[in-house]
Amino acid sequence: MKNPQLEKGYEPVQVEEDLYRFWIEQKLFQAEVEAEGPTFSMVIPPPNVTGTLHMGHALNTTLQDILWRYHKMKGHNVLWLPGTDHAGIATQNVVERMLAQEGVDRHQLGREKFIEKVWEWREKFGGIIINQLKRMGAACDWSRERFTFDEGLSKAVREVFVRLYQEGLIYRGDYIINWCPRCLTALSDLEVEHEAQEGNLFHIRYPLVSGQGAVIVATTRPETMLGDTAVAVHPEDKRYQGLAGQEVHLPLTQRRIPIIADTYVDTSFGTGALKVTPAHDVNDFEIGKRHDLAVLKVIGPEALMNEEAGVYQGLDRKACRQKVLEDLNALGLLEKVEKYTHNIGHCYRCKTMIEPYLSKQWFVRVAPLAEKALKAVENGQTRIYPKTWERTYFDWMNNIRDWCISRQIWWGHQIPAWYCDQCGEVIVDRTAPSSCPACKGKDLRQETDVLDTWFSSALWPFSTLGWPEETRELKVYYPTSVLVTGFDILFFWVARMMMMGLHFMGQVPFHHVYIHALVRDAEGQKMSKSKGNVIDPLLIIDRYGTDAFRFTLSALAAQGRDIKLSEERIEGYRHFVNKLWNAARFSLSHFEDLTEDSSLTPTVEDTINTWIISRMQRVIENVENGIREYRFNESAHELYQFVWHEFCDWYLEFIKPVLYQKEDGREKQVTRMTLFRVLSAVLKLAHPFMPFISEKIYQSLPGERVSILKASFPDRTRFPANEKAEKEIEFIKGLISEIRNIRGEMNIPPAKNVEICLRVSEAAQRALVETHAPHLLILAKGSGITFLGPEKNPASAVSGVWEEMEIFIPLKGVIQFDEEEKRLEKELVKLRKERAQIDNKLSNEDFRQKAPADVVEKEKEKLRSLAQKTEKLEGHLGRIKELMAKS
């Protein structure tokens, strides 16, 4: 079929499904390593396998897809590599919950069986989010989809671990870490969410052993006192001079603990005396190390008090606090209770209160890695957009602490370390050793801990391309061009990829990092399931179509600002999709038998076509710049503005009379060809933002067309700029608008044709008007045009001025003089105000001397024009007043 007609209404759902399948079948998303042209590569931020598409993914995917489609059409060697993250704790939790419904506990299954279950789960549900990304139109190369826990990536993980260990950048040791008593695992600092909570500051009396009074300590966690092994005061605190070295009785226990002096203590906080619990507080642990204090654990992994807690054994930390307080009170040792708000850490997965917990864990020594990652951003090897995030990145890199990478869960990369039970040797290797290299013993146990999920994510940009093999992919696509992500994982992920990429590849993992906004609800609240304010992207797609949704996200994606999304907004942009569809339908109805003919270019006299071609050039430039600079909203806005308010509102209206001509003359041929060229360019410009509708229309254009993705992005040099045409059309548009304004204000019925009387100031203007008379008559509803001489004014008319041209519209009898008087006066007030401003400016000596000449000249010109207009309108007003006096 040569010119398939488009249906009356655009039906997104069916079109989207068909076209997406078509793109896949045509293998249009597949990267070809050996393809020509500059490369453009991206790796997707791998969503959690447990996830379902939320607004953040939708935005993230849209922006990457825009970039990909743009570069694809630019003819570049493109790759967009997709995949998912095994999401250790999150996935384990999901599967555990599922098993719990069947009444099964993972410990009953055992580690191996449980992991099998998780893989089964992944087979079944792991593809959900991938399919949802497809509904967004994502042009990922699905043939290269990866999983952070697949075989290749696991190999990369082991390789990295072994190398870092050998370089002394991974170590194992006893430290206080963040412990989740529900997940029963260590968490990194980043995995802890801090939240301000109202609590109490308890003042507790610790009697001195000497019997000479007591020290009062202040604490928010009285239950930990059972594990106290010292009380610390500041060495220079006058209140406690001479106490250091003495001992106190630790209430509720039989123990005596020393008073020590340490400068860590803040004399202005609480009582200035600090109870020290090395096993249950990070700072206390440090103090303990400095003073060689005993370390006494009183809380177990499940946050229950252990045997060291004496009578409190078995109580959970909360119940224990109650009991301890009661007992202290009974003894008269609870001095005071103050209200106190402080931050409490919670597990980012299950929200359980974190317990600082002393245990043996694996760590990455990040300082040396961070140094390189810091420099790479400082010297611009990687640029972060918007730039303001660089500072945040620097701050964090400068204050980075070692990264706890071991997790006491089952789902994840098991740490490749083995312990020899005979001699205590620790062996770290790529594969399981058969015997201990130290004692030849065969009794080896593998470390049961697994690695933090983010450990494997940190390798994503190179592990997905085949590392540690030296693949062609790595050569061609690494470093990737840009990483598009939200700021919430700047530290979790971006910073760590920087460190690992630089360390193992010797090059940054990406040239650009584009940090996009967070999508919030219409009230600016973060969307979350618990708040119930989540807008489901898939619902939106069903309701409005992917293109409308994507365009909305793009239009709102201003740098550095969060997006407040409301459905009305999406509805508004759906209207735009509809507008484009209808403009295309109209255009297509005039493309019958059209064959491309390069000789059919508009002549200079053909201002309408020359104008739209000229405008097209600017639009291409602006849309392209927007994409290049990650100012997607500007591209979207430019497109919207042009398509709706220039192409549809003016160009299509201007050319209708020509298109409706009976005979197929050259003017009509050129116009049809120009319309075709402009529409084609518009579709290509729109494609990255609205992939489906643009492809659908494109495939309906005359000629052999496989896919818009095989077309090249519009080349602006093929749309010559023409300033003269632009000025001329601006003049005509303005004249038409002025007449419409008069009509509208004076309530002339839209259907009524009126005589347009003009008094021109120069011959050139008259020629212009004559050339465009047909447009004037149609678009301003004129019955005819009369040129007036200098002497004669229509007896009874409403009037206006445009570019020194006086406009009169004679109205027989019906004219309401008072209305016209009001209108003219209002206009004059505005003009005088404007004039006063410019007068003011121009009378400023400094302005005339220091401002650039062209600016001054422009102001002078403005003033001249305003003066003219004012004078003419004043004349019109005077005449109206005369007429009013007569009647």
Next chain:
RNA sequence: AGGCACGUAGCUCAGGGGGAGAGCGCUACCCUGACACGGUAGAGGUCAAGGGUUCAAGACCCUUCGUGCCUACCA
């Protein structure tokens, strides 16, 4: 406690030193043969406040006031 944003039309927000903008909403008139998911016209702003730089500031600098967010081991 530090850091980072943001206060512009009724609402949501663009605005990169030289005449205050968009979308939605609102008002009036129109079903004109692509589109009523539409057309034409209109109303609506001391650009948070104060100071500074500049011939020129919504934009750049400082202060204040409000609002968000991020980071942090003050018990």
